[in-house]
Amino acid sequence: MCQLLGMNANTPTDLMFSFTGFSTRAEEHKDGFGIAFFEGAGTRLFVDAQSARLSPVAEMIRHYPIRSHNVIAHIRKATQGVVALENTHPFVRELWGRYWVFAHNGDLKDYQPRLHAAFRPVGSTDSERAFCWLMQELSKAHADLPPVGELTATLAELVPRVAAHGSFNFMLSNGQALWAHCSTKLSWLVREHPFRKARLQDEDMSVDFAELTTTADRVAVVVTEPLTADEAWRAFAPGELKVFVNGGVVER
Amino acid sequence: MCQLLGMNANTPTDLMFSFTGFSTRAEEHKDGFGIAFFEGAGTRLFVDAQSARLSPVAEMIRHYPIRSHNVIAHIRKATQGVVALENTHPFVRELWGRYWVFAHNGDLKDYQPRLHAAFRPVGSTDSERAFCWLMQELSKAHADLPPVGELTATLAELVPRVAAHGSFNFMLSNGQALWAHCSTKLSWLVREHPFRKARLQDEDMSVDFAELTTTADRVAVVVTEPLTADEAWRAFAPGELKVFVNGGVVER
Numbered sequence: 001m002c003q004l005l006g007m008n009a010n011t012p013t014d015l016m017f018s019f020t021g022f023s024t025r026a027e028e029h030k031d032g033f034g035i036a037f038f039e040g041a042g043t044r045l046f047v048d049a050q051s052a053r054l055s056p057v058a059e060m061i062r063h064y065p066i067r068s069h070n071v072i073a074h075i076r077k078a079t080q081g082v083v084a085l086e087n088t089h090p091f092v093r094e095l096w097g098r099y100w101v102f103a104h105n106g107d108l109k110d111y112q113p114r115l116h117a118a119f120r121p122v123g124s125t126d127s128e129r130a131f132c133w134l135m136q137e138l139s140k141a142h143a144d145l146p147p148v149g150e151l152t153a154t155l156a157e158l159v160p161r162v163a164a165h166g167s168f169n170f171m172l173s174n175g176q177a178l179w180a181h182c183s184t185k186l187s188w189l190v191r192e193h194p195f196r197k198a199r200l201q202d203e204d205m206s207v208d209f210a211e212l213t214t215t216a217d218r219v220a221v222v223v224t225e226p227l228t229a230d231e232a233w234r235a236f237a238p239g240e241l242k243v244f245v246n247g248g249v250v251e252r
Numbered sequence: 253m254c255q256l257l258g259m260n261a262n263t264p265t266d267l268m269f270s271f272t273g274f275s276t277r278a279e280e281h282k283d284g285f286g287i288a289f290f291e292g293a294g295t296r297l298f299v300d301a302q303s304a305r306l307s308p309v310a311e312m313i314r315h316y317p318i319r320s321h322n323v324i325a326h327i328r329k330a331t332q333g334v335v336a337l338e339n340t341h342p343f344v345r346e347l348w349g350r351y352w353v354f355a356h357n358g359d360l361k362d363y364q365p366r367l368h369a370a371f372r373p374v375g376s377t378d379s380e381r382a383f384c385w386l387m388q389e390l391s392k393a394h395a396d397l398p399p400v401g402e403l404t405a406t407l408a409e410l411v412p413r414v415a416a417h418g419s420f421n422f423m424l425s426n427g428q429a430l431w432a433h434c435s436t437k438l439s440w441l442v443r444e445h446p447f448r449k450a451r452l453q454d455e456d457m458s459v460d461f462a463e464l465t466t467t468a469d470r471v472a473v474v475v476t477e478p479l480t481a482d483e484a485w486r487a488f489a490p491g492e493l494k495v496f497v498n499g500g501v502v503e504r
Contacts, residue, residue: 041374042337044299049291056316064308085294094345097372118370118391120349122293139370 002089002105004186005073006171006222008178008244012039012067013219017207020062021200021227022073023052032088033058035073036101037066038175043099047088051075070173074103086123090171091131093119095138096145098174102131105224106167106183113162127170130162134172148177152243152252155179159241171222178244180222182236188222189233190248198228218247254341254357256438257325258423258474260430260496264291264319265471269459272314273452273479274325275304284340285310287325288353289318290427295351299340303327322425326355338375342423343383345371347390348397350426354383357476358419358435365414379422382414386424400429404495404504407431411493423474430496432474434488439478441485442500444470450480470499 005022007015015035023033033052036045044066052058052075074089081087089103104127111126117139119132134155141154155172159181162168167183180186193216195209222244226233236242243250257274259267267287275285285304288297296318304310304327326341333339341355356379363378369391371384386407393406407424411433414420419435432438445468447461474496478485488494495502 039301039337042299042301042340044337045297047294047296049294056312060308060312085291085296088294092344094372094374097374099374120346122346122349122351 002074002076003224004103004105004169004171004222005224006173006178006180007068007071007219008173008247009069009217009219010247011217012069013217014065014067015071015073016062016065017200017205018221018227019073020205021202022223023058023062023075024202025075031076031083033073033075034088034090034103035061035071036090036092037068038070038101038173039068041098041175043092043101043175045090045092045101047085049083049085049088070175070178072101072103072171072173072178074105081123081125084123087125087128089127091128093131093135095135098145100135100172100174102134102170102172104130105169108162108166108168111162111165130168130170133162134158148243148245148250151177152179152241152250156241160239163239169224176245178220178222179241180236180244181241183238185224186222186236187224187226187233188220188236188242188249189231190218190220192218192247198231201227201229220244220247220249254326254328255476256355256357256421256423256474257476258425258430258432259320259323259471260425260499261321261469261471262499263469264321265469266317266319267323267325268314268317269452269457270473270479271325272457273454274475275310275314275327276454277327283328283335285325285327286340286342286355287313287323288342288344289320290322290353290425291320293350293427295344295353295427297342297344297353299337301335301337301340322427322430324353324355324423324425324430326357333375333377336375339377339380341379343380345383345387347387350397352387352424352426354386354422354424356382357421360414360418360420363414363417382420385414386410400495400497400502403429404431404493404502408493412491415491421476428497430472430474431493432488432496433493435490437476438474438488439476439485440472440474440488440494440501441483442470442472444499450483453479453481472496472499472501
């Protein structure tokens with residue numbers, strides 16, 4: 001299985017601390033990694049078919065503070081599709097004049113959705129097929145970009161149709177919101193005032209968020225397995241879809 | 253004006269030497285840079301709204317040998333659209349299950365094409381509008397990915413309709429071929445056996461390609477202004493569209 005990491009913040013925030021902890025796990029997930037940062041409507045996507053432990057691209061990301069409102073990262077252990085750049089998550093497509101970024105952890109069995117519209121997979125993964133199908137169905141459901149609440153309602157109808165085929169933990173963002181869906185395993189927390197220290201689960205590294213933040217800052221982090229040892233991570237329920245905006249969870 | 257650099261090779265080739273020379277020119281073209289590498293059907297796109305002289309991303313690219321058959325790079329001096337990541341070339345879209353990469357140097361006046369289909373601009377540049385229109389018209393002209401020759405014939409019909417609006421030097425690749433169109437300024441060469449030494453025009457740096465290549469290697473390079481002082485660059489004619497496959501120019 002792969003691992004997912006997502007961030008949604010109300011102020012541009014760098015992910016260096018969390019990405020350091022996350023990429024430690026790449027030893028067992030050596031079939032590539034990827035990370036997409038939104039900066040306004042623009043995205044930067046860094047992908048490498050090498051392990052995030054070894055990749056010079058990952059090394060740069062651990063040291064270059066790219067500040068973003070929305071980030072999605074993925075480390076891959078191939079289940080379907082060869083190890084190749086075109087099969088490396090996150091995937092990006094454009095819809096309604098916005099970029100959409102998607103990463104998946106799970107395995108969809110015999111999943112061959114009807115893709116008859118403008119979104120077709122470049123690689124050979126179940127994940128990219130699922131993303132293309134979601135984009136296709138979103139584009140059919142709305143003529144133009146609707147508010148986040150309407151997008152969430154549409155996704156809540158679409159997602160179970162994919163999840164019926166297997167495990168479908170995913171993260172999706174269009175730069176306005178972060179949607180996270182759990183089939184089997186996903187945890188989340190919100191960091192906000194008063195900020196504290198946190199220590200990485202897998203590395204001997206701590207950070208005192210109080211030194212790096214203002215009292216108004218708020219950051220939601222979603223991840224396959226909790227990144228820190230001393231924070232109150234909460235587990236998603238199976239089948240749960242959450243949406244994060246401005247660093248907080250939006251109640252539906 | 254911006255500057256363009258494209259490469260098409262018959263064997264995966266790194267662009268470190270050429271990119272070093274090219275990014276030297278970023279002093280006058282400080283409004284961001286971008287470079288897209290195809291690896292098979294996959295792409296890596298690195299973009300930064302900082303100058304390629306200063307960007308840590310550009311620094312990594314000058315030292316990390318990413319080998320590719322097709323590369324498009326761009327350094328930007330903004331004429332239309334603010335300096336922002338979403339306005340930074342190259343742009344990427346998916347069509348017929350392949351990624352398409354596009355970068356433009358020039359200025360299209362009052363260019364507002366009718367975009368009624370699945371390709372819409374995310375940023376606010378004339379360049380991205382032109383790319384979306386080309387993608388839209390290609391998708392209408394062919395039901396599925398046609399051979400390179402047919403794509404070239406369709407592009408040869410479409411491109412003058414955009415170029416009528418201003419200067420339209422561009423590079424386009426889908427990982428199979430590199431198309432380059434000149435309105436005002438573009439040069440090209442093919443490096444092949446017997447390989448020689450070459451010295452960068454803008455930096456005190458030489459390379460002996462004979463030491464780095466096999467006799468079968470062939471690499472086409474297309475650029476706004478010749479990169480080296482001692483190679484036989486050839487200028488495009490205004491209005492000329494060339495297509496490069498396997499490191500050589502395809503005669504039409």
